[in-house]
Amino acid sequence: MVSESMNIELLSLFSTQQLPYPLHSGLTCFGENDEQYSRLQRLLAEPYTQVCIAVHEEKVIGYATLLPPEPAERWSSLPYVRIMGVLEVAPPYRGRRVAYSILQHLFRNDEDIERRIVLAFEYYWHWDLKNSGLNAYEYKNMLKQLLMLSGMEEVYPDDPDIHAHAANFAMARIGREISAEQMQRFFYMINPRVW
Template sequence: MTEFNTPLGTVIIEKHEKGDTLANLDIDPGLSNFRPYRRQKEALIDIANQPQGWVVIARLDNKIVGYVTFHPPDEFTRWGKARLPFLLEMGAIEITPDLRGTGLARKLLTEAFSDPVLEKYIVMSTEYYWHWDLKNKGMDIWTYQKMLENLFSSAAGMERVYTDDPEITSHPANMLMVRFGKELTPEQIEQFEILRYAGKKMF
């Protein structure tokens, strides 16, 4: 847990590995980029209740004002079908509009990725341009892409890597960002490298 000062007050950044610790918190209505905010809270609780899932939130008093999620890749994707126990997905990161531009997203990522447990994992993030809040940011698609790539690289230690996954290659703005934990074996990294270029032959 750490504190971060914002124009609205001191925000607490903390990790939640159980859904019931999130259930008693409110959620800011501005956290609705992926789904309506009440459903978003339900999704955060569900992720925290997964065996390998957890949520790092930014909390202002009793209200969630930002979050980043970690969970195993969806079982219907290439990444989930492979069932690699050391592969983890950073599912989403979102900050309420009232606190965007304050550096909270960077602080949230920095704190989340300082967790030593992540050294045992390859953490991946599939970035699809249709999820990006281009309107509120006032950016074109390529400026937003570069902003995200720089943020994930500097705050989370992630790097952009190529893959032939058709969901990523369906648009040139989409990205696969990856962070390799320091405790991974060469064999684990090789398994992931093979998966990146699996095409349809693997399944």
């Protein structure tokens, strides 16, 4: 977990709640600071949304989103599937297990998350390779290890964006209360050719 001397607070926000703090100026991987803040507020206005934030000195220094699939996505017909969207930590706070703590908080043992399959698509063009000092494959390995520590396992969708580059990958976390039938339907949708 995050070092207690840093005094970082982890909060879960759900639909209809507001972001209580501004974003750290270093959170720019997915757009300008104000743009990201507005996007997060719009997401929180949507149903079935969860945003986990890490707060230090009254600023959001990192966050992850958990969303229902978009209506056009094939998994939208599975009400138990959620998509893990953005996971970002401001550069000054990286290497301090903030991302790990966010994911642990997001996936903490509660009844709701155990009735879900959480799907994460990881595309190298979203990664902050410049500030990380890693190449795409090193970053992939680091991110895959982080997600595995959070209970996710690699899945192999027949998704063109995943196959667009060898560093891209997908992972899923299967909740303990997911039935065999739900799992089978999910894996069939991930890659029907395997079935």
